[in-house]
Amino acid sequence: MTDTSLLVDHRDAATTVLTLNRPERRNALTVDLMRRLCRTMEELASDPARRVVILHGAGPAFCAGLDLHEAGDAESVDDGARWVARTFRALSESALVTVAAVHGAAYAGGAGVMSSCDLVVASEDLRVCFPEVRRGLVPALVSAVLTHQIPVATLTELLLLAEPIGAHRARELGLVHRIAAEGNLLGEAEAMVLSVLEGAPDAVRRTKQLLRDLRQVPSERALDVALEWHLRARHGPEAAEGIAAFRERREPRW
Numbered sequence: 001m002t003d004t005s006l007l008v009d010h011r012d013a014a015t016t017v018l019t020l021n022r023p024e025r026r027n028a029l030t031v032d033l034m035r036r037l038c039r040t041m042e043e044l045a046s047d048p049a050r051r052v053v054i055l056h057g058a059g060p061a062f063c064a065g066l067d068l069h070e071a072g073d074a075e076s077v078d079d080g081a082r083w084v085a086r087t088f089r090a091l092s093e094s095a096l097v098t099v100a101a102v103h104g105a106a107y108a109g110g111a112g113v114m115s116s117c118d119l120v121v122a123s124e125d126l127r128v129c130f131p132e133v134r135r136g137l138v139p140a141l142v143s144a145v146l147t148h149q150i151p152v153a154t155l156t157e158l159l160l161l162a163e164p165i166g167a168h169r170a171r172e173l174g175l176v177h178r179i180a181a182e183g184n185l186l187g188e189a190e191a192m193v194l195s196v197l198e199g200a201p202d203a204v205r206r207t208k209q210l211l212r213d214l215r216q217v218p219s220e221r222a223l224d225v226a227l228e229w230h231l232r233a234r235h236g237p238e239a240a241e242g243i244a245a246f247r248e249r250r251e252p253r254w
Contacts, residue, residue: 005033007058008040014051015193016044017186023059028067029109031076034083038090045095051201052097052193055117056186062102062126063110068135084109084141091116092145093212095205097196101189102126102176107164112142115149115175118208119192122167122176123185129164148215150174200238200254 007019018040020027044050057063066084070076091098091113100117107129114120114128132139139159146155150173158165170176180188196204210229217225233239238254245252 003032003036005030006036006040011190013049014197015054015190016050016052017054017056019056019058020063021058023057023061025067026061026064026105027057027059027110028064028069029080029084029087029113030067030070031080031083034087038083038086041090041094041096050096051204052099052196053094054099054101054186054189054193055091055113056101056189057103059104061104061110062100062106063113064105065108065110065112081141084112088112088116088141088145092118095208097193097204097208099189099192099196101180101185103185105129108132108139109142111175112145115142115145119196120176121178121180121185121188121192122170123180124167124182126167126170126176127164128166128170128175129162130159131162133160134162200242200252202236203233203238203242206233 005020005022007017007021009017009019011017018037020033020037022028022030022033041053044053066080070080097119098117099119099121100114101121102114103123103126105127106114107127108131111128111130130139130142132142143155143159146158150158154173165173167176167179171179178188178192199207206229210226213225213229214222241254242252
């Protein structure tokens with residue numbers, strides 16, 4: 001039987017749309033779904049032509065988090081938690097740019113999946129919530145993602161009150177980058193992709209890696225690390241082409 005929990009749509013040579021496809025369960029994350037998502041991300045990253053992934057959810061919600069029916073089985077608790085961590089890492093550490101197109105509910109692990117992506121576009125009906133403490137759980141994995149994105153005081157409010165917030169509040173906090181007009185969620189995500197694709201492929205990949213590296217170094221070393229990244233790019237072929245295109249008043253040939 002064919003597994004349809006994750007749909008793969010290659011829009012063009014550079015862009016792929018991945019759709020979480022368990023609408024009857026609000027796209028809750030099972031081990032099988034997360035395993036398939038991680039494997040697909042690896043396969044896409046191995047193709048040098050692939051540059052961007054849009055992650056979307058089928059049905060009325062983006063993702064309701066970990067499938068608690070499966071997680072209720074004591075034997076699957078450890079396995080499920082480890083796959084959540086792997087999924088967050090697969091999205092955040094991929095060489096590909098990841099764009100989350102989110103609507104409806106992005107709860108618990110679903111909010112973590114959203115926040116693990118590089119860019120987030122949301123519909124007006126988005127509701128983000130971290131309800132773990134109300135279920136007797138500690139939102140540890142998602143905290144590891146969010147501590148690099150929003151202030152600790154704000155994160156404390158979100159995690160301890162466990163109240164849902166809307167798209168505009170999420171944007172104010174930096175969890176969402178753009179809000180799409182009604183009915184245009186994927187269209188807005190694709191517009192973001194077009195902007196990404198205007199950048200030089202290696203420069204975009206290196207910029208994503210730079211931002212990750214800077215989070216891991218002491219502040220006093222940040223400029224030294226940044227200087228190393230700058231000089232590597234400055235002496236590379238993409239910089240030469242980009243500067244030549246600017247001088248010649250033409251589009252760069254990536």
